[in-house]
Amino acid sequence: MADGAGTGTVRGTVRGTVRVHALIVRVTHWVNAFALTCMVMSGWQIYNATPLFGFRFPAWATLGGWLGGAIAWHLAALWLLVVNGLVYVGYGLLSRHFRRSFLPISAGRVFADTRDALRFRLAHKAGSYNAVQRLFYVGVLFLLVLAVLSGFALWKPVQLHALAALFGGYEVARRVHFVAMAGIVGFVVVHLALVVVVPRTLVSMITGRARIVLEPSK
Amino acid sequence: MTPKLKAADFQPQLRRLERRLFLRSGLSLGALTLLTGCNLQDGDTVDRVLWAMSRFNDRVQAALFNSNALAPTYAASDITKPYPFNAFYGEDDAPEIDAATWKLDISGAVQDRTPWDLARLRALPQESQITRHICIEGWSAIGQWSGVPLHALLKQIGADTRARYVGFKCADRYYSSIDMATALHPQTVLALDFLGQQLPTEFGFPLRLRVPTKLGFKSPKHIAAMFVTNDYPGGYWEDQGYNWFSGS
Numbered sequence A: 001m002a003d004g005a006g007t008g009t010v011r012g013t014v015r016g017t018v019r020v021h022a023l024i025v026r027v028t029h030w031v032n033a034f035a036l037t038c039m040v041m042s043g044w045q046i047y048n049a050t051p052l053f054g055f056r057f058p059a060w061a062t063l064g065g066w067l068g069g070a071i072a073w074h075l076a077a078l079w080l081l082v083v084n085g086l087v088y089v090g091y092g093l094l095s096r097h098f099r100r101s102f103l104p105i106s107a108g109r110v111f112a113d114t115r116d117a118l119r120f121r122l123a124h125k126a127g128s129y130n131a132v133q134r135l136f137y138v139g140v141l142f143l144l145v146l147a148v149l150s151g152f153a154l155w156k157p158v159q160l161h162a163l164a165a166l167f168g169g170y171e172v173a174r175r176v177h178f179v180a181m182a183g184i185v186g187f188v189v190v191h192l193a194l195v196v197v198v199p200r201t202l203v204s205m206i207t208g209r210a211r212i213v214l215e216p217s218k
Numbered sequence B: 001m002t003p004k005l006k007a008a009d010f011q012p013q014l015r016r017l018e019r020r021l022f023l024r025s026g027l028s029l030g031a032l033t034l035l036t037g038c039n040l041q042d043g044d045t046v047d048r049v050l051w052a053m054s055r056f057n058d059r060v061q062a063a064l065f066n067s068n069a070l071a072p073t074y075a076a077s078d079i080t081k082p083y084p085f086n087a088f089y090g091e092d093d094a095p096e097i098d099a100a101t102w103k104l105d106i107s108g109a110v111q112d113r114t115p116w117d118l119a120r121l122r123a124l125p126q127e128s129q130i131t132r133h134i135c136i137e138g139w140s141a142i143g144q145w146s147g148v149p150l151h152a153l154l155k156q157i158g159a160d161t162r163a164r165y166v167g168f169k170c171a172d173r174y175y176s177s178i179d180m181a182t183a184l185h186p187q188t189v190l191a192l193d194f195l196g197q198q199l200p201t202e203f204g205f206p207l208r209l210r211v212p213t214k215l216g217f218k219s220p221k222h223i224a225a226m227f228v229t230n231d232y233p234g235g236y237w238e239d240q241g242y243n244w245f246s247g248s
Ligand code: HEM
Pocket: A036, A039, A040, A042, A043, A044, A046, A047, A048, A050, A052, A074, A078, A081, A144, A147, A148, A149, A150, A151, A152, A154, A155, A174, A175, A177, A178, A180, A181, A184, B135, B136, B137, B138, B139
């Protein structure tokens, strides 16, 4: 995780930077941010053509201008989302990034870290995720997989009818797809709020490095 | 001697860098809102990328298409009532067609171009199915359609089934086209009846296509002419940007 470099002493404290995000994680993160924004905004425009629930998304938050444009965006960006996601998941499994960064998630730690977070006592440690973060990241990965699978069930209910049947048919898949979208958007809102609270995490996700304060040295 | 590096000395620069990066991500979001104007209608670069991806998706869907995969069928009790009307015009504007003079014109890569009247179409073997109609708008409804399997009619007229497209022109100015593999699919029918009765005006009298392996807009109503061709015929919605293959 931390292959440190560029350390120096400042008044008895060793400071330096560590690499916290691999290049491949940073690239796939930003490609995903773009693809996901396209998927959500075009999805909202598609939703507006036949609102499932009693409301519409405002036009400024949608992509594509009309149903045909939105579907063109949705079914184009889908490939960017899926290919990028496969690269990320492939890397996460092969490099053991998932196992090192996301596991273990224990109920006890999640509980303790949630309590600290609610009391504003949970510190952000560069290069290591607390239990709440782990649960969030694994949760959103699950929701993304759910959105992609239910999306394919909606797109190909006949050719992939086994997948559509797994969701309980076309009409249920539509609701699952919507719920997955809502969960992902909920995650993004919290995620962005935390970046505003700890802005240096944004720099790390671009440069890959974070400043740390090491043991005081004599 | 290595010069001592003080992180504190870089604080202002770092802070400026952070601010610049924030600004840049703000700008790229702004750029995305510019893209929201891209709608397949004005032919700019992004529109051309979207059209190219739509053609790519046509090829993906053709490769995914399995002639033996059947759309799920349902029981009579599952039929949606009342069945929704949908067209690019209002229900009152559906064309009134005289059954006595109506004919289905045939053209293109076929051996026999004799037009078909209703009596001759009804004399062919009929096929009945209860399937789900899925609309591109997101709703779906279950209905029962009966009529002539398209593959049977194509055989009757000696169509060149190696040609790529079967196209349709309609009495309401609608037009559309499908790939030959789908045209030969066992569930693709030229429907004469809806719910066991002659097609009502609003649902496509006297003849409509019914393709349960495609989205609803690929099943034109009030068909007046059918042709077999290798030249891409497009369609009313397809030419405006709906994906051409639009398979289910
Ligand atoms: C994280 C990614 C995704 C998000 C946030 C998302 C979001 C949405 C939303 C909000 C809708 C409108 C739902 C409705 O009206 O019922 C929608 C529709 C749709 N999505 Fe996605 N989607 C995602 C991924 C995918 C993928 C990977 C596919 C794969 C093909 C897909 C295929 C579809 C289709 C076919 C529809 C239209 C259904 C219709 O005609 O109404 N989506 N999506």
